[in-house]
Amino acid sequence: MSKAIFYHAGCPVCVAAEQNVAAALDPQRYNVEVVHLGEAKTRVAEAEQAGVKSVPALVLDGQPYHINFGAGIDALK
Amino acid sequence: MSKAIFYHAGCPVCVAAEQNVAAALDPQRYNVEVVHLGEAKTRVAEAEQAGVKSVPALVLDGQPYHINFGAGIDALK
Numbered sequence: 121m122s123k124a125i126f127y128h129a130g131c132p133v134c135v136a137a138e139q140n141v142a143a144a145l146d147p148q149r150y151n152v153e154v155v156h157l158g159e160a161k162t163r164v165a166e167a168e169q170a171g172v173k174s175v176p177a178l179v180l181d182g183q184p185y186h187i188n189f190g191a192g193i194d195a196l197k
Numbered sequence: 198m199s200k201a202i203f204y205h206a207g208c209p210v211c212v213a214a215e216q217n218v219a220a221a222l223d224p225q226r227y228n229v230e231v232v233h234l235g236e237a238k239t240r241v242a243e244a245e246q247a248g249v250k251s252v253p254a255l256v257l258d259g260q261p262y263h264i265n266f267g268a269g270i271d272a273l274k
Contacts, residue, residue: 124221140257144201146223180217185264 124150127167128176129158133190137176141187150180157196164196201227202256204244206235210267214253218264227257234273241273 126142128134138154145152157164157175167177171184174192178185203219205211215231222229234241234252244254248261251269255262 122221136260137262140260141218141255141262144199144223144227144257145221146225148223150221178218180221183213183217185214185218186266187262187264189263 121151122149122181124152125167125170125179126152126154126176127157127163127172127179128154129191129196130156131175131190133188134176137178137187137190141176142178157193161196164193168193198228199226199258201229202244202247203229203231203253204234204240204249204256205231205253206268206273207233208252208267210265211253214255214264214267218253219255234270238273241270245270 124145126138128138142152155163170179172193174186175190176187178187201222203215205215219229232240247256249270251263252267253264
């Protein structure tokens with residue numbers, strides 16, 4: 121089982137990406153964790169270390185994939 | 198079965214997104230078509246109509262999701 125983390129900030133762009141891209145991942149292969157960085161500010165550093173520069177972003181096997189653009193990560197600190 | 202189209206241009210950013218994000222979609226629910234816009238220039242207009250502004254991009258159920266940034270679509274015309 122691979123780990124997928126979907127970082128977002130509750131914005132409309134984030135919600136659309138969560139409901140479509142994150143929800144489209146294969147549940148047989150991916151364990152998807154959804155993290156709202158506006159509510160879990162302690163995890164902003166973790167997202168940055170994974171290379172996340174904006175939300176929404178999906179980190180798959182440690183690699184960051186930014187999906188469209190909702191907000192820069194600096195706005196969430 | 199939903200339709201997913203992954204548009205790319207063969208760039209390293211595109212290949213990474215294809216091998217990770219596009220390949221992570223649930224094959225039980227999504228039929229994924231991979232389109233290389235550099236080789237299939239006739240499909241650039243179709244991608245633009247779906248709202249694709251850069252590659253790599255994934256169009257899920259008609260909605261465009263740009264994944265990181267490889268190249269702007271204008272560079273593929």
